[in-house]
Amino acid sequence: MVNFEDLRDWIDQAKKIDELAIIEGADIKYEIGAICQLSAKNQGQAILHRKIKGFPPNHGVITNLLSSLKNINLTYGLPTESSIRDTVEAFRKKIPQWTRDAENFHPRVVESGTILENVVEGEAINLNVFPVPLWHELDGGPYIGTADLWITMDPDTGLVNCGNYRAQLHDGKSVGMMATHGHHGRFHRQKYFDRGQPCPAVLVVGQDPLLFANSASPLSVDLSELDFTGAVRGRPLPVIKGRATGLPIPANAEIAIEGFIDPGAMKKEGKFGEWQGYYAGDLTDQPFLRAVTLYYRNDPILTGAPPAKPPYDDAGFWRSVFYSALLYNDIAGNVPGVKGVWRPVVGGGYYMQVISIKQQYGGHATHAGHALAHCTSGAYNGRYTIVVDDDIDPYDLEDVMWAVCTRSLPTDADIIKKPRGSHSDPLWHRTPARAGLDSTNPRAIIYAVKPYEWRQDFAPVNIAGEELRKEVFARWKDNFNGRLKTI
Ligand SMILES: Cc1cc2nc3c(=O)[nH]c(=O)nc-3n(C[C@H](O)[C@H](O)[C@H](O)COP(=O)(O)O)c2cc1C
Numbered sequence: 001m002v003n004f005e006d007l008r009d010w011i012d013q014a015k016k017i018d019e020l021a022i023i024e025g026a027d028i029k030y031e032i033g034a035i036c037q038l039s040a041k042n043q044g045q046a047i048l049h050r051k052i053k054g055f056p057p058n059h060g061v062i063t064n065l066l067s068s069l070k071n072i073n074l075t076y077g078l079p080t081e082s083s084i085r086d087t088v089e090a091f092r093k094k095i096p097q098w099t100r101d102a103e104n105f106h107p108r109v110v111e112s113g114t115i116l117e118n119v120v121e122g123e124a125i126n127l128n129v130f131p132v133p134l135w136h137e138l139d140g141g142p143y144i145g146t147a148d149l150w151i152t153m154d155p156d157t158g159l160v161n162c163g164n165y166r167a168q169l170h171d172g173k174s175v176g177m178m179a180t181h182g183h184h185g186r187f188h189r190q191k192y193f194d195r196g197q198p199c200p201a202v203l204v205v206g207q208d209p210l211l212f213a214n215s216a217s218p219l220s221v222d223l224s225e226l227d228f229t230g231a232v233r234g235r236p237l238p239v240i241k242g243r244a245t246g247l248p249i250p251a252n253a254e255i256a257i258e259g260f261i262d263p264g265a266m267k268k269e270g271k272f273g274e275w276q277g278y279y280a281g282d283l284t285d286q287p288f289l290r291a292v293t294l295y296y297r298n299d300p301i302l303t304g305a306p307p308a309k310p311p312y313d314d315a316g317f318w319r320s321v322f323y324s325a326l327l328y329n330d331i332a333g334n335v336p337g338v339k340g341v342w343r344p345v346v347g348g349g350y351y352m353q354v355i356s357i358k359q360q361y362g363g364h365a366t367h368a369g370h371a372l373a374h375c376t377s378g379a380y381n382g383r384y385t386i387v388v389d390d391d392i393d394p395y396d397l398e399d400v401m402w403a404v405c406t407r408s409l410p411t412d413a414d415i416i417k418k419p420r421g422s423h424s425d426p427l428w429h430r431t432p433a434r435a436g437l438d439s440t441n442p443r444a445i446i447y448a449v450k451p452y453e454w455r456q457d458f459a460p461v462n463i464a465g466e467e468l469r470k471e472v473f474a475r476w477k478d479n480f481n482g483r484l485k486t487i
């Protein structure tokens with residue numbers, strides 16, 4: 001049960017379960033970013049920054065909203081004490097239900113909300129009043145939007161989308177919109193541009209983590225993240241109507257920038273440290289939001305989730321957990337005998353996907369591998385798909401790689417040539433002649449399974465059985481000064 005109304009409630013609840021740390025005196029220049037990386041690496045607490053160097057002491061920045069399993073569970077109203085597997089299983093059950101329920105939870109338009117505590121219009125807008133971090137050392141500028149929502153509307157259907165796309169702070173009145181091809185906000189923007197019209201948009205850069213998570217989730221193109229959020233909450237999200245655009249804005253958000261993205265107008269955007277672990281995306285011309293209205297709460301808190309080399313990526317672990325559940329559901333009705341699906345953090349929650357199956361027929365592993373590589377959630381950026389047997393724990397990378405080492409032959413891998421890739425792929429061709437032309441990247445399916453036809457004769461595994469390991473652990477663990485942690 002989600003029982004927080006906004007980010008402030010969420011912070012109180014995270015504090016109660018010791019999942020929030022407060023830091024005073026950090027610098028927006030690299031320090032806040034580096035602290036965030038350390039917490040992410042340790043699947044640590046959310047970090048609330050106060051008294052940020054050079055800014056009013058009551059302005060805040062919060063990062064690592066979803067870096068720990070407990071905070072992920074808190075955000076979706078799941079039991080906070082649970083294993084990764086339990087959380088993936090809970091998501092598997094709940095996501096289809098939330099999706100079905102969404103149509104009954106359209107946002108509720110209200111007249112007032114804390115977001116209206118400060119409203120600034122036109123020339124008076126100055127986005128530099130907020131402590132916007134320079135997250136990584138080679139970033140092209142400060143990024144106000146990393147844990148954000150870009151709210152746009154489909155001009156044909158009226159459907160409202162919320163997408164989490166990075167937003168560079170260009171100056172006091174404009175922010176870049178870097179949405180990858182195929183993302184819904186970019187579809188909306190293009191529809192306006194094709195008509196020669198400016199695209200109305202709202203960029204929210206401070207909100208409760210559930211809104212952020214849902215905006216970063218690859219939900220169906222015809223499902224509004226606002227409705228989905230209502231379904232997870234079990235009650236509609238209160239929104240105000242934006243003064244300039246009429247778009248819905250979460251009524252209790254911290255900071256929202258409303259305006260228009262003009263067709264043909266571009267600003268240099270990037271570079272930015274991305275989730276693969278590189279500054280790979282280059283400096284490019286990108287559309288930007290021209291701010292018309294700025295809304296913010298008193299003592300506003302900016303939310304941040306800077307990507308970084310795994311496992312230093314703020315939202316990387318959340319992506320692994322949530323995307324694994326989506327993936328599992330995509331293939332569960334298609335492939336029999338699935339024992340588990342996991343997208344390890346090391347691949348940024350995309351590049352590597354593991355499926356464990358109990359092989360039941362010749363070609364079962366091929367079926368599982370190809371289905372996973374190209375189901376809805378697997379088709380984007382899933383560079384390595386690894387199929388393992390049911391005795392391998394897909395959540396344990398050591399176990400998976402042992403299977404790769406001992407049960408797969410490189411010559412048996414399947415190669416798929418032109419699937420959908422990302423602009424920030426470090427291996428994407430960037431020579432001027434090729435840049436922007438081909439964003440596809442090849443895939444490999446690695447079959448780390450015992451050959452089906454003679455699997456019964458495969459050499460037996462030589463570690464002590466699980467029962468025996470448990471027994472000796474229980475009997476002699478005290479002889480090891482607490483250093484025996486797992487069996
Ligand atoms: C921390 C984080 C940062 C992200 N940054 C971007 C980005 O800069 N551009 C982008 O297109 N997608 C980015 N994404 C991925 C999208 O948010 C995600 O694919 C989401 O499904 C997009 O919403 P949409 O499906 O409604 O387009 C990011 C995701 C996370 C978790």
Ligand SMILES: [Mn+2]
Pocket residue numbers: 161162163184219220221223225
């Ligand atoms: Mn969407």
